[in-house]
Amino acid sequence: MFRTKISKEEVNELPVVIFDGKITLVDDLSKVESAIEELRKTTLVGIDTETKPSFTRGTHYKVSLVQISTLDHCFLFRLNYIDLPKVLVEFFADENIKKIGLSLRDDLAGLNKRQAFKPAGFIDIQAIARNYGIMELSLQKVYALIFDKKISKSQRLTNWENPELTEQQQRYAATDAWASLQIYQQLITEKKLTKKEVDKMVMENIREQQALNNQTETPAV
Numbered sequence: 001m002f003r004t005k006i007s008k009e010e011v012n013e014l015p016v017v018i019f020d021g022k023i024t025l026v027d028d029l030s031k032v033e034s035a036i037e038e039l040r041k042t043t044l045v046g047i048d049t050e051t052k053p054s055f056t057r058g059t060h061y062k063v064s065l066v067q068i069s070t071l072d073h074c075f076l077f078r079l080n081y082i083d084l085p086k087v088l089v090e091f092f093a094d095e096n097i098k099k100i101g102l103s104l105r106d107d108l109a110g111l112n113k114r115q116a117f118k119p120a121g122f123i124d125i126q127a128i129a130r131n132y133g134i135m136e137l138s139l140q141k142v143y144a145l146i147f148d149k150k151i152s153k154s155q156r157l158t159n160w161e162n163p164e165l166t167e168q169q170q171r172y173a174a175t176d177a178w179a180s181l182q183i184y185q186q187l188i189t190e191k192k193l194t195k196k197e198v199d200k201m202v203m204e205n206i207r208e209q210q211a212l213n214n215q216t217e218t219p220a221v
Helices: 008-012 029-039 086-092 104-114 125-132 139-147 167-187 195-217
Strands: 022-026 044-051 063-069 073-078 098-101 122-124
Touching: 008 139, 022 029, 022 167, 029 073, 029 086, 044 104, 044 167, 063 104, 063 167, 073 167, 098 167, 104 122, 122 125, 125 139, 125 167, 125 195, 139 167
Parallel strands: 022 073, 044 098, 098 122
Antiparallel strands: 044 063, 063 073
């Protein structure tokens, strides 16, 4: 069984991990079909999205990038150039291909703003982590608990609509999709907790949080 939680300070002490496989930029419609054809050779991929950050109140941007990764090859679909082509939408709607990510509700909501579709085959790490004794919700902390390594967040606020994505941007983007896939493949090799064990763990976590809140609220004498 994995540790239940990990602190930010503990994560920061871990060695950094980054995707070192092949990266293919899909920034033109002519490249889409061959990319999807390659991805359809597997039935399990990691997925993530990136959106240009907004620093102005009331200003929002559409999803700029979709990352879809196998263990050794990540495709970066630049939606600000190609939008959501039909073959990509069909891939998202294919229930026979498992697409693993974290906090997928936000990703899918963003993608649906570009084009409405009915997603199928998506599995959210947040929805299954508790079954293996993990109470953390962030990708960075879940990965740290399982692999004792840290995913860098140094490029999180970068401009994903730059004409050219740097090597650092590409590696950062690919790492999150790849890491989700790694997490899932490791989790399914582990024994799940029983519902009783999960419920007990959740209650213990709630009591710990309440105790911390009480300590914070108690004025110093």
